[in-house]
Amino acid sequence: AQSVTQLDSHVSVSEGTPVLLRCNYSSSYSPSLFWYVQHPNKGLQLLLKYTSAATLVKGINGFEAEFKKSETSFHLTKPSAHMSDAAEYFCVVTHSGNTGKLIFGQGTTLQVKP
Amino acid sequence: DAGVIQSPRHEVTEMGQEVTLRCKPISGHDYLFWYRQTMMRGLELLIYFNNNVPIDDSGMPEDRFSAKMPNASFSTLKIQPSEPRDSAVYFCASRKAGTSSYEQYFGPGTRLTVT
Numbered sequence: 001a002q003s004v005t006q007l008d009s010h011v012s013v014s015e016g017t018p019v020l021l022r023c024n025y026s027s028s029y030s031p032s033l034f035w036y037v038q039h040p041n042k043g044l045q046l047l048l049k050y051t052s053a054a055t056l057v058k059g060i061n062g063f064e065a066e067f068k069k070s071e072t073s074f075h076l077t078k079p080s081a082h083m084s085d086a087a088e089y090f091c092v093v094t095h096s097g098n099t100g101k102l103i104f105g106q107g108t109t110l111q112v113k114p
Numbered sequence: 115d116a117g118v119i120q121s122p123r124h125e126v127t128e129m130g131q132e133v134t135l136r137c138k139p140i141s142g143h144d145y146l147f148w149y150r151q152t153m154m155r156g157l158e159l160l161i162y163f164n165n166n167v168p169i170d171d172s173g174m175p176e177d178r179f180s181a182k183m184p185n186a187s188f189s190t191l192k193i194q195p196s197e198p199r200d201s202a203v204y205f206c207a208s209r210k211a212g213t214s215s216y217e218q219y220f221g222p223g224t225r226l227t228v229t
Contacts, residue, residue: 032216043118043205044220090157100145100209100216101170104157 002027004093006105014113019063019078021108023091026072033074034092034102035065044090050074061085086112116140118221120206126227132194135224137206138187144211147218148181148191151203163189164211196228 007022025031035047048059055067061084065076074091091105119138127133139146147162161171166183174181178197183189193200203225207218 034217036220041225043222044207046217046219049217094216100218101159101162102147102216102218106156 002029002031002093002095002103004091004103004105006089006091006108008108009106010109010111012111012113013081015083016080019076019081019085019110021076021089021091021110023074023076023105024072025074025091025093027093027095029095031093031095033065033067034094035059035063035074035076036090036092038088038090038107040087047076047089081110081112083112083114086110118206118208118219120204120221120224122224123222124225124227126229127196128229129197130195131228132192133196133200133226133228135191135204135206135226137189137191137221139189139206139208140210140219141187142210143208143219145209145218146183146189147207147209148189149205149207151205151223152201157205160191193226196226198228201226201228 003026033050036044148160160173163183203223207220
């Protein structure tokens with residue numbers, strides 16, 4: 001079975017400070033991992049993905065995530081938050097054995113204060 | 115290239131009415147997924163198709179929900195009769211077979227309100 005746990009339901013940072021959104025996963029297979037972002041009243045947009053290549057993955061808008069198998073983690077980071085980063089972020093896991101069905105975390109709301 | 119297209123973007127209907135949501139996947143994509151998003155339950159997979167054939171509908175809440183994919187470029191999700199608890203945002207997503215990453219591309223969603 002697979003599961004995803006986003007450790008914080010809400011994160012608040014000041015503009016210009018680092019962002020850390022935490023995600024732990026559980027998978028019996030080699031996982032593919034994603035971070036999606038959802039801005040208010042919008043659809044989900046893929047930020048970045050891990051598919052067993054480099055463990056440090058760079059995505060759009062300055063975000064990156066590191067796959068740590070020993071810790072079963074895939075935390076999302078950004079060195080400097082921007083007001084436009086305020087959104088809901090979803091950590092997602094899947095693997096080849098389930099035909100690519102995505103398992104979503106509950107989401108983390110990122111608030112960016114001026 | 116156009117992304118996943120959904121219509122309508124907003125739908126308000128009265129309890130007991132039939133509701134039809136529509137989706138056009140990205141051209142060339144082989145898989146199509148329907149999701150429902152609510153505050154209480156988050157994102158739930160309702161059903162998905164591969165090459166127009168329904169593969170897994172275990173997430174469909176009850177018989178009031180049905181989905182079809184008559185061709186590679188069109189799918190519908192129908193609720194009949196609708197109930198207030200069906201109020202949610204419904205997303206359609208698609209992906210291409212043969213990719214190792216399984217990433218899905220989401221449409222903008224249909225916000226359904228049943229009064």
